[in-house]
Amino acid sequence: MLKSKNLVPRSRFLVANSVIIFVFTILLIRFFHIQVYGHNEYKKRADINRIRAIPTTAPRGMILDRNGQILVDNYPTYILTGLPNEMGNDNKNFSVISNCTAIDTAILIDNFDRYFRGRFIPSRITKDLTFDQLSCIEEHKHELTGINYIQFPERSFPSDVHMSHVLGYVKEIDRSLLSIMDDTEQYDAGDLIGWRGIEKQYENILRGEKGLTFLQVDAFGREVGTVKDINDIKPIPGQDIFTTIDLGLQKTLEKAMSDYRGVALVTDPATGQILAFVSSPDFPPDIFTGNTTLREWREIVNDPTKPLLNRITNGLYPPGSTFKMITAIALLEGLMIEQDEEFECAGIYQFGDRVFKCWKVSGHGKVNLDQAITQSCNIFFYQAVQRVSLNRFIKLCRNFGFGSKTGIDLPNELAGLLPTRDYMNRRYTSRGWSRGHLLNLALGQGDLLATPIQLAVYINKIATRGHTFIPHFLLSKVPETTISISLNEQTWVNIQEYLFHAVNDKHGTGSAADPKINGLNVYGKTGTAQNPHGDDHAWFVGYAKDGNQMASTIILVENGGGGGRIAAPLARIAFDYIFNNKIENRLAVK
Amino acid sequence: MFKDLYNQTSDMPISIIFMAIMLTCLGLIVLSSISTNQFDVIAITTFTKQLLFLIPALVGFLTILFIPKYMIHKYIYTTYSLMLMLILIPFLSETIAGTHRWINIGLPMSVQPSEFAKWIVVVALARYLSDHNLQMKRFTTILFPIFIALVPAIIVLQQPDLGTAIILLTPILPMLYWVGAKPFHLFILVAPVLSIATAFHTISFTVWAIIMGSTLYLTRPRLIFGVVFYFGNIFLGLLSPFLWNSLRPYQQKRILTLFNPELDPLGAAYQTIQSKVAIGSGGFFGKGLGEGTQTHLKFLPVQESDFIVSVIGEELGFITIAVMLIIFAIFILKIVKLAFLAKERFPGLILIGIGTIFMAHVFVNTAMSTGMIPVKGLPLPFISAGGSFLLSCFIMIGLIMKMGDESIE
Numbered sequence: 001m002l003k004s005k006n007l008v009p010r011s012r013f014l015v016a017n018s019v020i021i022f023v024f025t026i027l028l029i030r031f032f033h034i035q036v037y038g039h040n041e042y043k044k045r046a047d048i049n050r051i052r053a054i055p056t057t058a059p060r061g062m063i064l065d066r067n068g069q070i071l072v073d074n075y076p077t078y079i080l081t082g083l084p085n086e087m088g089n090d091n092k093n094f095s096v097i098s099n100c101t102a103i104d105t106a107i108l109i110d111n112f113d114r115y116f117r118g119r120f121i122p123s124r125i126t127k128d129l130t131f132d133q134l135s136c137i138e139e140h141k142h143e144l145t146g147i148n149y150i151q152f153p154e155r156s157f158p159s160d161v162h163m164s165h166v167l168g169y170v171k172e173i174d175r176s177l178l179s180i181m182d183d184t185e186q187y188d189a190g191d192l193i194g195w196r197g198i199e200k201q202y203e204n205i206l207r208g209e210k211g212l213t214f215l216q217v218d219a220f221g222r223e224v225g226t227v228k229d230i231n232d233i234k235p236i237p238g239q240d241i242f243t244t245i246d247l248g249l250q251k252t253l254e255k256a257m258s259d260y261r262g263v264a265l266v267t268d269p270a271t272g273q274i275l276a277f278v279s280s281p282d283f284p285p286d287i288f289t290g291n292t293t294l295r296e297w298r299e300i301v302n303d304p305t306k307p308l309l310n311r312i313t314n315g316l317y318p319p320g321s322t323f324k325m326i327t328a329i330a331l332l333e334g335l336m337i338e339q340d341e342e343f344e345c346a347g348i349y350q351f352g353d354r355v356f357k358c359w360k361v362s363g364h365g366k367v368n369l370d371q372a373i374t375q376s377c378n379i380f381f382y383q384a385v386q387r388v389s390l391n392r393f394i395k396l397c398r399n400f401g402f403g404s405k406t407g408i409d410l411p412n413e414l415a416g417l418l419p420t421r422d423y424m425n426r427r428y429t430s431r432g433w434s435r436g437h438l439l440n441l442a443l444g445q446g447d448l449l450a451t452p453i454q455l456a457v458y459i460n461k462i463a464t465r466g467h468t469f470i471p472h473f474l475l476s477k478v479p480e481t482t483i484s485i486s487l488n489e490q491t492w493v494n495i496q497e498y499l500f501h502a503v504n505d506k507h508g509t510g511s512a513a514d515p516k517i518n519g520l521n522v523y524g525k526t527g528t529a530q531n532p533h534g535d536d537h538a539w540f541v542g543y544a545k546d547g548n549q550m551a552s553t554i555i556l557v558e559n560g561g562g563g564g565r566i567a568a569p570l571a572r573i574a575f576d577y578i579f580n581n582k583i584e585n586r587l588a589v590k
Numbered sequence: 591m592f593k594d595l596y597n598q599t600s601d602m603p604i605s606i607i608f609m610a611i612m613l614t615c616l617g618l619i620v621l622s623s624i625s626t627n628q629f630d631v632i633a634i635t636t637f638t639k640q641l642l643f644l645i646p647a648l649v650g651f652l653t654i655l656f657i658p659k660y661m662i663h664k665y666i667y668t669t670y671s672l673m674l675m676l677i678l679i680p681f682l683s684e685t686i687a688g689t690h691r692w693i694n695i696g697l698p699m700s701v702q703p704s705e706f707a708k709w710i711v712v713v714a715l716a717r718y719l720s721d722h723n724l725q726m727k728r729f730t731t732i733l734f735p736i737f738i739a740l741v742p743a744i745i746v747l748q749q750p751d752l753g754t755a756i757i758l759l760t761p762i763l764p765m766l767y768w769v770g771a772k773p774f775h776l777f778i779l780v781a782p783v784l785s786i787a788t789a790f791h792t793i794s795f796t797v798w799a800i801i802m803g804s805t806l807y808l809t810r811p812r813l814i815f816g817v818v819f820y821f822g823n824i825f826l827g828l829l830s831p832f833l834w835n836s837l838r839p840y841q842q843k844r845i846l847t848l849f850n851p852e853l854d855p856l857g858a859a860y861q862t863i864q865s866k867v868a869i870g871s872g873g874f875f876g877k878g879l880g881e882g883t884q885t886h887l888k889f890l891p892v893q894e895s896d897f898i899v900s901v902i903g904e905e906l907g908f909i910t911i912a913v914m915l916i917i918f919a920i921f922i923l924k925i926v927k928l929a930f931l932a933k934e935r936f937p938g939l940i941l942i943g944i945g946t947i948f949m950a951h952v953f954v955n956t957a958m959s960t961g962m963i964p965v966k967g968l969p970l971p972f973i974s975a976g977g978s979f980l981l982s983c984f985i986m987i988g989l990i991m992k993m994g995d996e997s998i999e
Contacts, residue, residue: 004720004935008768013930016764016942017923023953024919028912030960034870035908042870 052215054122055188058208059153061238063167063198065247066275066475072167072199072285074153078129079190080137081122082112086146094125096143100136101126114174115189122148124190155192155286161250162282165310166243166410166473168197169288195288198473200411202241211235242475244273249577253278256573260566262538262557263311263452266574269460269543269552272469272479274408276574279311313413316449317556320529321376321563322541323444325462325495328369330388330396332491337384339494342366345379354436356382359528373498376509376526378443385442386435393441394420399485401457407470407480408453416454419447445530455541456554457482462499463523463543463552465492499523499542512568513540513553515576520546522575524553526563535559540567544575551578602991603928609921610972610987614644614980616914617973620901623880624894636894636975643977647984654988662992663717663936670714670738676703677745702978704754707742709986712761712943714738719769720936729775732766736779753954753968760950761943768942769935774809781823789827790834799824861897862961869903869911869960876907895974896967899959914973918952928994937993944986 034042063072080097087093091105094112098105108125115124129137129149137149155170170192171177178189187193191210194203212233253264257280266276283300300307309315331337347363349356358364358378364371372380385393397403403418417423419441424433427447440446453471460468466486469479503510503522510524524542531537538560543552553571560566618640625635679693680703693701715735725731743758763776781802788794802823806816868882882904893901903911925945932938948971955970957963969976971983 006929006932006935006938008770008930008938012767012770013926016768016926020919020922020926020949023949024915027953027956027960028915030957030962031869031903031908031911031915034866034960035872035903035911036874038870039873042867043873045867046871 054150054213054215056150056211056213056232056235057152057191058210058235059237060155060170060192060208061206062240063206064240064242065159065245065250066242066273067247068242069247070158071161071163071243071245071247073156073158075156076151077127077154078134078149079127079152080125080129080147080149082125083122083146083148084116088145093144093147096140097125097137097147100140101129101133116175127152128154157285159247159251161247161254162285163245163250163254163277164197164282164285165279165312166197166245166277167285168199168201168410169195169285170199171195171288197410198241198243201409202474205241206238208238209236243473244268244275244475245277245473246275249276249574250278252276252577253570253574254280254282256570260557260560260570261305262560263315263554264570264574265312265452265456265554266578267456267460267471267552269463269468269550270548272460272471272482273475274471274473275551275578277312277473279309279315281305281307283307310410311556312452313408313410315451315556316414316416317452317537318446318448318529318531319444319450319455320527320537320539321378321444322455322525322527322539323448324373324376324381324442325499325525326393326396326400327381327385327388327442328373328498329487329491329495330393331369331384332494333396333487334388334392336387337369339370340368342368343372343380343383345377347379349379349382351382351436351439352434356439369494370498370501371507373525374501374505374509375507376502381442382439385438388438390421390435390438390441393438394418399483400461401454401482402448402450406451406453406457406482409472409474409477413453414451416451417447417449423447444527452554452556455539456552459541459543459552459554461485462492462495463545463550465489496523499525502526503542509564510540510542510568510571512564513542513571513575515572515579517546517576517579520544520575520579524568524571526568528561528563531559536561538563538566540564540571542571544579546579549579551575603924603994606921606924606990606994607987609917609924610984612917613914613921613972616902616910617898617970617975619879620898620905620973621894621975623882623905624901626880639977640975640980643980646977647980650981651984651988654985654992657992659937659992662713666710666713666717670710673703673707673710674742674745677707677742679703680749702976704742704746704749704751705978705982706985707746708754708757708947708982709944709989711739711742711758712765712947713940713989715761715765716936716939716943719765719939720934729778732771732775732779735762735766751967753966756954756966757947757950757968761946764946765939765943768929768939774805774811777805778819781819782826785823785827786830789830795827798827861965862958865897865900865959866961868900872904872907874908876903876905876910879905881905895969895976896955896965897959898970898974899956902973903959915952915956918948918971922949922952925990925994928990932993940989940993944990947986 059074062070062074065071080101082093091109094105094108097103097108103126112123112125125147134149137144137147141147157167173181173187173189173191173193175189178187181187194200194206199206214232249266253266253276257264257278260280262280264276264278264280265274267274281303287297287300344366345358345360345364347358347361349358356378359376363379364375364377367375367377367380369380369384371377372384397418403416403420405413405415407413419427419437424437424447427433437446441448444450456471457468460471461482466484468482470482472479500521500523502508503514503524505511509526510522513524514520514522522542522544524540527537527539527541529537529539536559538555538557540553540555540563543550551574553574555567555570555574557566557570618637621640622637625637676693683693693703715738718735718738739758739762743755746758747755763779766776767773784798788798802820806820810816811819871877872882882901899911902914922945925941925948929938929941929945932941951968951971954963954966954968955974958965958968969979972980
């Protein structure tokens with residue numbers, strides 16, 4: 001094992017020693033050359049010519065609508081920075097700046113401390129300098145030490161739509177934010193980061209990469225020029241994002257919804273593209289750019305109508321009668337009902353010890369499935385849904401996307417609530433609920449809660465016979481398929497026919513949704529959802545089809561009353577705009 | 591038991607651990623200076639981290655002392671295979687800082703397994719070369735050791751980590767030389783590398799061809815071998831520009847950036863200039879601890895590890911640099927002396943290999959910081975911040991203490 005003798009000739013030992021001594025001598029000479037012989041020259045360079053690397057901000061990409069009209073742009077502002085090491089300890093700098101900008105010294109110092117990251121890193125003092133303020137500072141430059149101004153691109157919103165929930169906003173990173181962020185490598189204090197909406201979702205596309213400018217500065221912090229031998233690193237601007245939004249349609253619907261609290265959502269079932277996205281009330285998108293006063297801000301936060309809530313992805317509502325198609329599909333798929341089978345609606349229905357009512361007090365008389373959807377008869381569904389098992393019903397809801405996030409490209413979407421058997425047992429214990437729960441579900445009431453975007457996926461699945469895509473805003477995105485659902489072809493045909501009747505039949509509840517355009521077929525279902533907190537919510541879900549072109553619309557008016565009366569006419573505005581404005585040429589054809 | 595341990599340790603070269611402690615202290619002093627201006631929410635600075643890293647380093651050191659020599663000899667090939675697996679693990683997970691160098695162990699810090707490959711390769715080489723049946727005079731026997739070092743080196747190069755890959759390869763030549771390989775054989779090993787390297791520069795290629803020719807003339811190998819070797823190398827050299835041109839531009843760029851990071855737009859030239867200004871402005875006595883403007887301007891992105899010499903040079907001056915280099919020199923000379931005095935070949939070879947690793951680290955790090963060679967990210971032993979490397983260094987100290995037996999003196 002260890003038997004081999006270590007027989008090394010003395011010559012080799014000496015060679016090894018010489019090599020080591022030789023290398024270390026070379027190193028010592030090199031250090032001596034730099035530190036002692038070259039000391040004066042290097043000292044001069046260190047003292048007088050300090051190289052300062054100044055990060056240059058990359059402009060964020062713009063956000064555009066589907067036709068290239070600008071939704072979010074940048075405009076250049078000037079920000080004032082101070083280099084702590086060169087500023088000295090007295091507050092003379094601040095008082096000079098205060099005189100020029102008319103901003104209180106205390107605020108300036110406060111800002112300065114907030115962005116402070118070290119003695120040798122410029123910290124921000126104020127921003128949005130006007131030309132007058134800049135010239136004043138330039139005049140007083142000799143009184144200032146370590147003070148600099150740089151250009152900084154800020155977000156601006158040239159279009160007159162709000163879309164605040166979609167666009168989101170950017171936030172300036174300050175010290176407190178920096179300490180809780182995971183990704184501190186990429187960001188510095190004072191940078192902008194997408195904080196909500198598309199700005200957050202597509203931060204990586206929009207952001208770009210920062211550059212570096214190398215400047216020679218003298219001992220007083222004055223620039224003496226650029227550094228030779230070292231090239232500046234140019235910032236790489238962020239990429240622009242084309243969204244699927246149609247600016248004109250968005251504007252029309254924002255205007256139509258301005259008197260209501262609620263939602264107007266238009267998508268293309270064939271691609272999943274979102275054409276308009278209105279969550280009302282909303283707020284001007286520029287309130288986060290720093291010109292908002294604290295009072296205005298408090299008003300928005302404390303507003304009882306909750307303008308900050310994105311009702312489409314985060315509003316939870318009972319879907320009401322718009323949910324009736326689930327029962328219809330369950331019955332048709334299970335061959336549990338004949339096309340012409342009729343149920344009696346007397347306006348009132350007794351189930352166990354509970355009494356369920358139809359919205360039409362006098363009752364619909366004898367109705368079949370088609371008429372029940374067309375006229376939105378409740379009693380029909382109370383009776384018919386009893387043929388379906390709860391598990392089967394829940395499974396169908398799941399396949400239509402209820403109870404899970406749709407995967408829309410906005411952050412923080414909610415999943416809604418699908419009251420499964422397990423959920424009910426947990427909430428009410430196994431004895432605390434009964435089959436009446438299923439009757440509630442059939443009408444889209446009870447514990448069930450859905451977001452409008454989930455209803456959009458649901459109606460898009462019906463419109464495309466199960467072949468729709470996840471709703472999205474990024475125009476260049478390859479659409480992702482939703483949960484697959486396979487039904488008999490005849491079931492799809494029937495359901496679409498019922499929805500067509502609900503708009504076009506003379507008894508149809510949704511007739512107000514039809515803009516009456518030649519060749520355009522409108523399908524839809526109204527809903528009037530009871531809600532424990534006030535008046536009923538008005539719903540309309542539906543789609544319109546002209547040849548290959550399709551668009552689906554979800555309308556919700558909170559506490560609006562009847563869906564046919566309030567929501568359907570709003571849907572008409574959307575269909576009217578789309579199919580009268582030749583948007584069809586721009587809709588992708590599948 | 592303690593008496594046994596005392597008997598064991600009394601024969602050990604205590605001066606080695608003494609020098610290691612001095613260098614570690616110098617490192618801690620410099621790191622505490624860097625940390626004074628560090629901005630962090632919780633009080634974890636580079637300095638406090640390094641203090642914590644001393645605990646595993648000490649444990650590693652003591653562990654090695656307790657393992658008998660024959661165990662090290664017996665299980666080194668198993669350890670070697672284990673190490674190969676470990677350096678492959680980082681490829682399974684996502685990159686950290688753009689490389690597959692670290693293993694995430696769920697703690698705030700990651701482990702860099704390739705650090706341990708350095709001495710494992712040395713011990714594995716030592717076991718192979720200390721086989722008493724080995725025919726060192728034959729050229730083919732020196733090919734296998736190259737294989738032992740080349741496998742981990744190639745894996746590490748893919749991470750990509752050129753610095754560590756070079757360190758893994760450096761012990762081969764000195765260790766072969768130590769067991770008596772013919773200098774001519776070593777020359778044959780190095781020749782193809784130099785043929786390719788000089789091929790891009792006409793004058794250096796000519797000079798190299800002349801050196802090769804005269805060496806062959808002086809050593810007088812068999813005629814057929816000499817002819818094949820000489821023209822083989824010339825042919826390789828002439829061929830390499832064509833091979834180079836057949837690469838795609840992005841492949842060329844990747845290779846060039848590997849060997850010459852100054853082509854990288856993030857500006858290695860900027861780092862070298864700043865490092866030299868920092869060192870030079872320090873002068874003979876330095877600016878004083880914590881007073882280095884260049885250091886605290888944070889010009890050097892890795893001042894706590896790769897460019898720590900610049901901080902020492904600026905704040906503590908040439909006098910400290912000189913003392914530090916002299917300690918390193920005595921340290922390495924001592925290791926070589928222990929290697930010479932070793933009774934058996936296995937410990938002797940381990941000492942030579944470890945000595946080479948320390949030597950290579952010190953040379954590459956200081957030469958890079960003073961702009962003598964292109965920037966290669968290699969830390970300075972005992973001084974640079976970094977847990978895996980500190981642990982590895984102290985394990986090597988443990989090996990030196992174990993293998994270096996002074997009792998003969």
